[in-house]
Amino acid sequence: MCGRFALESDAMFLQRLLDLRGGGVNLDMDPKTRYNIAPSQLIAAVGSGRAFMARWGLIPRWAADARIGRRMFNARAETLFDKPSFRESARRRRCIVPMTGYYEWSETPGGKQPYFIRRADRQTAAAAGIWDEWQGKESCAVVTTEANAAVQRLHHRMPVLLEEEHWELWLNDSVEEPSLLRPLLKPSGADLEAYPVSRRVNSPVNDARECMEPAGESDQGELF
C-alpha cells in the first residue's frame, strides 16, 4: 500500500510533467522537502495541465461530509473504474504524485520497524493518482496494485509507479477508456530498493532527514 511517503524538492521533475502537454505552463510552486507525509496532509500533484496541492484522501465531489476522505488515501487499481467513489475521477481527473520513496512497516517482536522503498536509481518516482474537487478544494488518492517481487516480503500491495513512457497517457484527460488505462496500472517494473529506517518515522511529527536514511543498529528493532 502507500500510507506514508517522502518527497525531496524536485522542481525539475514537476516541470517535466507540466511540459508533457507542450503548453508552455511554468511551475508556480516549489513543494518543499518533507520526509514524513501522512494522509490528510496537503501533497503536490500534477494533472489537468497544472501543478497543485491536494489533501491526501479523496473527497468525491458529491460527498456530504469531508470525513469520507479519511480512508480514501489509496484506490485499488483493480476496481478503480468501477467504484462510485473513484470512477469519475479515474476517467477524467488523473494526476501524478511525485515521491522520493514510501514507507512500509514490518511487525517485529520489538515493535513496528519502518522500511523506506525507493527507486534504485534514486530518481523521483511518479505515483499514479486521481483527484477531485470538493467545496473548492482539491483532494487526491494514490492508486495501488499488487506488490512486485522486490517489495513483496514487506507488503502485498504497492503504489502504482508509472513508467515514464506512460506519463503522458495517464495525464491525458481526453482519454477516458478504462481499457487503455488499465495496462499502465501494473506493479513497478523499475528496480526498487528497500531498507530499514529510524523507528522515529513511526511518529508522523518527525519530519527529519533520518526518516529516509538507513537506520543505525540502535534504531532497528529485531528484524523478522
Next chain:
DNA sequence: CCAGACGTTGTT
C-alpha cells in the same frame, strides 16, 4: 421505486 452507501488495509 426509495434509501443508503460510496473505501482500503489487515485480520479473523
Next chain:
DNA sequence: GTCTGG
C-alpha cells in the same frame, strides 16, 4: 475497539 490529528 474506534475515532481523530498529523
Next chain:
DNA sequence: CCAGACGTTGTT
C-alpha cells in the same frame, strides 16, 4: 500510515 485519545457537568 501511526500515535494517541476516547466524557460530562459544573466550577474556577
Next chain:
DNA sequence: GTCTGG
C-alpha cells in the same frame, strides 16, 4: 453522482 439492496 451512481450503485446496491430491499
